[in-house]
Amino acid sequence: MIGICDANNFYVSCERVFNPALNGRPVVVLSNNDRCIIARSNEAKTLGLKMGQPIYQIADVIRANHVVLCSSNFKLYGDMSRRMQTILKRFVPQTEVYSVDEAFLDFRGMDLTKLDELGHTISRTVRHSTGLPVSVGIAPTKTLAKIASKLCKKYPKLNGACYMHRPEDIEKVLRKTPVGDVWGIGGEYEELLLRQGVKTAYDFTQLPPGWVRKRMTVEGLRTWKELRGEPCIEIVAQNPKKKQICNSCSFPSEVSDLEELHTAVATFTTTVAEKLRKQKSVCGELVVFIHTNYFKENAPVSYESLIVRFSVRTDSTLELVAAATDALKAIFRKGFAYKKAGVILSDIAPKAGVQTSIFDTLDRGKHSRLMEALDRINETQGRRTVVVASRGFDPIKMDRQHLSRGFTTDLDDIIRVKTE
Ligand SMILES: [Mg+2]
Structure with a gap:
C-alpha cells in the first residue's frame, strides 16, 4: 500500500499555527508583492475567491467579509514543511517528498490490518507536533492514495486519514470523483474526456486501454492502470546523501569591494548552473559563502553563509544569479578583506517531473x-560568449505589507509566553 500525507491549505495553516485568531476566518496568502491569491482557507474558498486572482479585483469582497490578507512568508513555510517531512520519516521506511506540503509514504510489507490506525496516528502526530492539519490517504496506488487524501478534506468525520482498499469502496469513490480531479488528468485531457462523455474517474477506468494509450500516451495509460489498482508509479527514494554542486575559489589577493565580490559570485553561480543543466537536474537550495583569511593574524575574521530556498526547483541561471546576488548582499560586511567565496547548489532532483506551483510567477518554459x-551558443562559440549581466545593487523592492514573523527561524521572532 502507498500513502500520501498532504497538508490542508498549507500556507494558510502555517499562518494559523502562530496566529490562532485566524482560525474560522477567511484568510488568503498573497504572492510576492502582495498581488495575487496563492492560498485560501476553506472560508475564503466558500466566498468564491479563486487561486491566482489579483486582489485589486476583489477589494469589495475582502472589505465586506473582513478577509485576512497575509503576505507570503516562504521562510516560515519552508521550515514548517521540513518539520512535517521529518515527522513522516519516523513512521515508514521510505518517504518521497513530493512537494512543499506533500509526501508519499511507502507502506509496502506492513501489516494491512494496522494501516487504518497507522494513518490516523500519522495524521494526529503531525497535527500535535507541528500544528498543521493534514490528510493522509492510503490506497493500493499513488493515484488512488491522492483521491483518498482528498476524501479526508471533504469529510471531516474521517479525522484526517482514509484507508481505501476494498474494491467495492474504491469503485464507489471513483464513481463520485470528477475525472478532472484525478492526479495527472487536467487541462486538455480533461476536455478530451468530457467530450467523450467521460465524466467520472470510474467512467475513465471503463475506457478500452488501447484508446487511452492512443489518445493520452503511455502516461494516460499509467493513470488508467493506477485507478484500476495496479501500481505503476513507483515511490522515488530520496538520496540519503544530498547531491551537491559546488564552485568556489580563493582570491589571489583579498577582496573588500562588494562589486568585485559580486562578479565572482555571479561567475560561480553561472558555472554551477551550467553543470546542473548538463546533468538535467534542478536544485531547491543555493548557498553563498564568503570568508576572510583564517591564517592572517591580527585581522578581523568573518565567515558568512546564507541558504536560499526556492519554492519551485530551478536550473535557470537568471534565477540562480539573482538569488545569489541577494544572498551576497545580505551577508557582505564592510571593512572585511575576503579571501574566499563560493556557491553550492543542493536539494538536487531530476528536471523531469519538476513540481510546479500555482504561485510560480516565472514562465519556466521560456526560461x-x-x-x-x-x-x-556557449558550447559552439566558446565559453562565455553570452553571459548573464549581473544584477545591480539597488535593494529589491518587495511589497510585503502583511508579513508574519519568522516564528520558527528567527530568534527575535520567537513567540513569548507570559506565565504568572
Ligand atoms: Mg496541500
Whole structure:
C-alpha cells in the first residue's frame, strides 16, 4: 500500500499555527508583492475567491467579509514543511517528498490490518507536533492514495486519514470523483474526456486501454492502470546523501569591494548552473559563502553563509544569479578583506517531473528555452560568449505589507509566553 500525507491549505495553516485568531476566518496568502491569491482557507474558498486572482479585483469582497490578507512568508513555510517531512520519516521506511506540503509514504510489507490506525496516528502526530492539519490517504496506488487524501478534506468525520482498499469502496469513490480531479488528468485531457462523455474517474477506468494509450500516451495509460489498482508509479527514494554542486575559489589577493565580490559570485553561480543543466537536474537550495583569511593574524575574521530556498526547483541561471546576488548582499560586511567565496547548489532532483506551483510567477518554459539557447551558443562559440549581466545593487523592492514573523527561524521572532 502507498500513502500520501498532504497538508490542508498549507500556507494558510502555517499562518494559523502562530496566529490562532485566524482560525474560522477567511484568510488568503498573497504572492510576492502582495498581488495575487496563492492560498485560501476553506472560508475564503466558500466566498468564491479563486487561486491566482489579483486582489485589486476583489477589494469589495475582502472589505465586506473582513478577509485576512497575509503576505507570503516562504521562510516560515519552508521550515514548517521540513518539520512535517521529518515527522513522516519516523513512521515508514521510505518517504518521497513530493512537494512543499506533500509526501508519499511507502507502506509496502506492513501489516494491512494496522494501516487504518497507522494513518490516523500519522495524521494526529503531525497535527500535535507541528500544528498543521493534514490528510493522509492510503490506497493500493499513488493515484488512488491522492483521491483518498482528498476524501479526508471533504469529510471531516474521517479525522484526517482514509484507508481505501476494498474494491467495492474504491469503485464507489471513483464513481463520485470528477475525472478532472484525478492526479495527472487536467487541462486538455480533461476536455478530451468530457467530450467523450467521460465524466467520472470510474467512467475513465471503463475506457478500452488501447484508446487511452492512443489518445493520452503511455502516461494516460499509467493513470488508467493506477485507478484500476495496479501500481505503476513507483515511490522515488530520496538520496540519503544530498547531491551537491559546488564552485568556489580563493582570491589571489583579498577582496573588500562588494562589486568585485559580486562578479565572482555571479561567475560561480553561472558555472554551477551550467553543470546542473548538463546533468538535467534542478536544485531547491543555493548557498553563498564568503570568508576572510583564517591564517592572517591580527585581522578581523568573518565567515558568512546564507541558504536560499526556492519554492519551485530551478536550473535557470537568471534565477540562480539573482538569488545569489541577494544572498551576497545580505551577508557582505564592510571593512572585511575576503579571501574566499563560493556557491553550492543542493536539494538536487531530476528536471523531469519538476513540481510546479500555482504561485510560480516565472514562465519556466521560456526560461528553459533561453537557457538551452545560451548553453548552445556557449558550447559552439566558446565559453562565455553570452553571459548573464549581473544584477545591480539597488535593494529589491518587495511589497510585503502583511508579513508574519519568522516564528520558527528567527530568534527575535520567537513567540513569548507570559506565565504568572
Ligand atoms: Mg496541500
